[in-house]
Amino acid sequence: MKYNERIREIREDHSLTQQKIADLLHIGQRTYADYESGKARIPIDSLLVLAKFYNVSMDYITGASNTLTKYPKK
Numbered sequence: 001m002k003y004n005e006r007i008r009e010i011r012e013d014h015s016l017t018q019q020k021i022a023d024l025l026h027i028g029q030r031t032y033a034d035y036e037s038g039k040a041r042i043p044i045d046s047l048l049v050l051a052k053f054y055n056v057s058m059d060y061i062t063g064a065s066n067t068l069t070k071y072p073k074k
Helices: 003-013 018-025 029-037 044-054 058-062
Strands: none
Touching (some): 018 029, 018 044
16 A cells, blocks of 8 residues: 555544644645645655654555554654
């Protein structure tokens, strides 16, 4: 699974709107929609914010792994 598909899937699983996630990332809703559609690449720092917010590993959120693991604790 590609990361743009995964971030959409996770957002929908949490019943959140694109606007809510865009607000979390301090970007416009249209920009976030472009991330989910694959029209624009999401910056790594935004992926880190999302992984921490959803409490999932970077491997999972990027689609490198299909095993849902939690965000690592420091």
